[in-house]
């Protein structure tokens with residue numbers, strides 16, 4: 697069911713107003729064609745830095761650049777009319793200083809056409825989030841399992857399963873809420889912790905591997921559509937097997953070409969239609 701009845705693009709204040717009213721549904725996209733298919737069903741679309749892995753085959757997200765995110769964001773904006781568009785701040789584009797973060801975020805809004813940015817980090821990034829928000833840049837924070845911290849975390853590990861990390865994730869979520877973020881992605885966070893945070897903060901919590909207790913959900917589109925190989929994290933539910941469908945279609949096409957049964961006369965120019 698479409699959530700958009702001829703409405704304009706969803707704004708950040710409209711998104712935020714959904715807290716406690718209804719759940720937020722979101723997915724990632726990086727191309728115009730895919731974004732146009734997702735648009736009418738979603739509240740926001742994220743141009744995630746996971747694009748580095750799913751579209752470029754890179755081993756992690758670390759080498760993605762702000763220019764690449766901006767180009768993919770512009771493609772997604774061109775393909776959409778309804779969903780709010782949020783661009784991920786890639787590794788190294790915001791951690792050095794609030795000023796560096798402002799320059800990168802402004803580039804994503806001005807050149808990419810994003811409505812807001814997402815960045816990883818809790819307490820540590822709170823001053824940067826406040827700096828951006830005060831200067832007109834809406835921020836979605838991202839705490840818990842932070843893929844850009846893969847090297848310090850020693851892998852992609854769920855957070856909040858022990859007292860120490862549970863307390864840290866809560867402090868991080870509180871800090872970004874106080875700093876003015878309009879929402880926070882909780883990735884790989886224990887259900888109880890996600891539920892407590894959702895009850896305590898007045899901003900949206902968007903879960904990915906953080907249970908239905910959150911105010912909304914996000915997944916990587918390639919994962920949920922079954923486009924992304926056999927290995928997906930356990931928090932992903934597969935809603936389709938597009939890889940299987942694509943392979944079957946391409947096999948049929950290749951067989952037809954080799955058998956000479958494609959193209960047919962209806963696909964060719966300068967062939968007179970048969971008269972009865």
Ligand code: KIV
Pocket residue numbers: 724742743744745746747784838881883904914915916
């Ligand atoms: O890069 C990404 O795709 C993300 C997610 C929250 C899905 O950060």
